[in-house]
Amino acid sequence: MGYGATLAEGWQLYVDNEAGQTRLTTLQGNAGQQQSQTIAFLTGFWTVPPTLFRTPQGFILRIEGESGQTYVQIQPGGVQALNTSPNLAAADVIPLTQRTHSVPGAMPPMAPLPPMQPLPPMQMNPMRMRMGDMEMQMGNASTPDPMRKFCPQCGQPVRVGDRFCSSCGHRLGELTQS
Ligand SMILES: [Zn+2]
Incomplete structure (x- = not known):
């Protein structure tokens, strides 16, 4: 279970919680050349779904978990946790889309299908x-x-x-x- 949002064209954010750890993954670039960065924060299990804000300083994700609120600043250059609560009075809330499965970048790659074995020719003994x-x-x-x-x-x-x-x-x- 996780959430995702498109921050900008070619810039995706995925956030999910696994065993009380909030994992933030950003994907930048197009499908051919994609850079992904994943940062994990120990937040405990979410008490409410995370909220994404857009501020003049960048995107800020508010994670409300068992151990309190965590604010994470998301900028094109990187992701970092904030020590102080930012002023979000003028910030826009970006809706997060609920995702049924986890971060695509973290998914194991599809195992290639084994090549089809040609059927051996029928052997009929005289x-x-x-x-x-x-x-x-x-x-x-x-x-x-x-x-x-x-x-x-x-x-x-x-x-x-x-x-x-x-x-x-x-x-x-x-x-x-x-
Ligand atoms: Zn005859």
Whole structure:
């Protein structure tokens, strides 16, 4: 849980509280060249949300925590806590936007996705099945049609183990594998 505000173009402020520590982060620059500075103050847990003021001397964030009020001056050159309460009578209040997650600069970088592993090619071992006098081959079998049980010459059904077609006498050499 935290708050954020745009102080100026390309100048962002984020403030959150973690375990009683108020963390102030300023981000300056554009997305390509961004400088971030984080300063932590021991303030205790906030009793009310922090308030951001704009004064002629710069921005001032008032943190009201369990250990009292803390004023932090935010200038383009840096962030520093103030020892004395500033005069905020003429200051403008800058609304802070509630943030559901913490400072973007403090977030762990997204882990790059591992490169997709190419699927290994399907390996099919040559398979041979034998049931009685039926023989079937799959994969790298030499017979292109493993289910062939017909004479290539006359088309009559033949038994796979036969050397010759029983109808026309055609030699069934390629079927006689034993
Ligand atoms: Zn035949």
